[in-house]
Amino acid sequence: MPLCIRIEGRVAKPVIVCDHCGEEISARQGNYQWRVTSQGEPLDQVVFYTHKRCCRAFEANNRGDHRWCANDLDCLPLYLANNLGVDTESAKQKAEMIASFG
Ligand SMILES: [Zn+2]
Numbered sequence: 001m002p003l004c005i006r007i008e009g010r011v012a013k014p015v016i017v018c019d020h021c022g023e024e025i026s027a028r029q030g031n032y033q034w035r036v037t038s039q040g041e042p043l044d045q046v047v048f049y050t051h052k053r054c055c056r057a058f059e060a061n062n063r064g065d066h067r068w069c070a071n072d073l074d075c076l077p078l079y080l081a082n083n084l085g086v087d088t089e090s091a092k093q094k095a096e097m098i099a100s101f102g
Contacts, residue, residue, distance in 0.1 A: 002049040016073070020054035020061070030073030031055050035066040049073065
C-alpha cells in the first residue's frame, strides 16, 4: 500500500512508501515504476514506488516475464496534476485553507 495516510498530531498527511523497504520516500529520492511486456506494452495498470537505492533490489525480487520501467518520483505530481486537470492555484489555496484549520 504505497500511497498512505500518516497522522501527525491532528493532520492527516498523505505519503508514499517504498514497495521494497517500507520507508517513506521523499520526491528526489524516489522512482515510480511499472511493468511492461517484452513488446513494451503495459503489463497491468499497477504503479509501484521505490527509493532509488531500492530500485534494483525491488526489480530483482520481482522478476517475471516482464521488464521494468521507472521514472523520477518528483515528476509524478506534475504529470498527475496535468492528467487530472488540476487548477494548481485553486488547489494550493484550498490546501492552505484546510491546513489552517489545523
Ligand atoms: Zn526503499
